[in-house]
Amino acid sequence: MNADPKTCPNVCVEVRDLRKSFNGEEVLKGVSLRVEPGVIFVIMGPSGSGKSVLLKHMAGLIKPDSGQILFQGESMETPDIRNKFRMAMVFQSGALLGSLTVGENVGLYLSEHQLKPPDEIARIVAEKLEAVGLAGEENRMPNDLSGGMQKRVAIARALVVDPQLILFDEPTSELDPLMAFTVGQEILKLKQRSQATAIVVTHDRNLAFGIADGMAMIADGQILFAGAPEEMRRSPDARVQEFIHKELPPLRRNGGA
């Protein structure tokens, strides 16, 4: 373990036998996986499989019924864990604060924790927005931006934290294929720039195989597979094969195939 967890550019994340139920329905049924530091790890699965719930557990937004999540071997339940490790999350909706400008959204972490003086925050915000291709957009309101631009602002906001762990929840949902490609590139660039560990939850197969160093497949609240992308392609599990290889027939009028 590192002597000072704050100086480490990334973290190892371990999930141990995580269980969670909502209204008596078990959504996570003993999920265990390990994400090595500095990798882009993609969690795939069909809608309703529990992947976003798993990610929200990692972000500390939901408490598990049982099981543990460890950052560099330290439990998330440890007091002050959020001050020990820098974590950021890019939400499916972007989750930009609608009452703040783009610049205020991106600089929110620094301004609220009073980590830098205002002119320094403005410089950092401009730098992060430029990094995601949105230079000069500081004064616009989130509602004036397209879905793809909002996602990129959310990525810029995550970058400001200088995160050791960055979590992406369905980063390409609601985006057209070109914008989805751009967001995928941003995630790859992020790895080059920050060396942070990235955990991406998606059901977009193109994105997953395009960016992943490691992958897991979750279905019905259970991990079906965890390993390298190439191993996943060769997985003998029928549900994994169906999810990653199945080609859907083109839609036709009058229901004809």
Place this chain on the structure above:
Amino acid sequence: MFQNIGEVIILFWRTLAALPLAWRQRRKVFDQIFEIGNGSLLMVCILALFIGGVLALQTGPVLVERGLSFVLGGMVGISICKELAPVMMAILIAGRSGSAMSAEIGSMSVYEEIDALRTMNIDPVSYLVLPRMLAIAVALPALVTLAIPVGWFGGALVSASNQRIAVSYDAYLQNLRQVVEWGDVANGVFKSFVFALAIGIISCHQGLITRGGPRGIGRSVTKAVVNSIVMILILDYFLTRFLIYVQK
């Protein structure tokens, strides 16, 4: 219901604990004071003017018939400052600003903005609840302080202009000055301060527990307003008893 009451008490306690961070949130506090205060100013004046007027209109002829017209100023004055101004303005602010608070925080809950704050290690209580609580705790008593003289004036206007009452401004104001003391005004302003805390905490709590999209936001707004009004009326009874006891 008991779970909700417990959550509201815990939220109130957490807001008090966040008070040392108030200076950091001063810009948001001023914005909210402006939003609540300035935005409600005209409504408060209209409401207070007509409450005073209606009170004089209802009681004036009865008092005149019994030869008690000389007590009209004091009666309207006391009623306005101790009861009607704080309660009616609190109900107005619950409908106007309490609903806005729960809708704004509720939509932030539904659209994951509060989760985003949490992932940035920003406490939603100090960022969202504290500024609103401070703002309403300042704005509502200030509005009530304004509403009291406006209500008195409304009563005076009707007393002087209505043929069945015909109590002059001088007679009305003389009796008002004889009867109403500064303590009575302070009584009403203190009540409004307590009502403000109740409206703020109930509305913010409803916002924070909002789930389920636009329908959930609508449900939260309704609950925030209804619960606030019920709480204002319940608190009014107990505060009145408490203040009568204290003023003895």
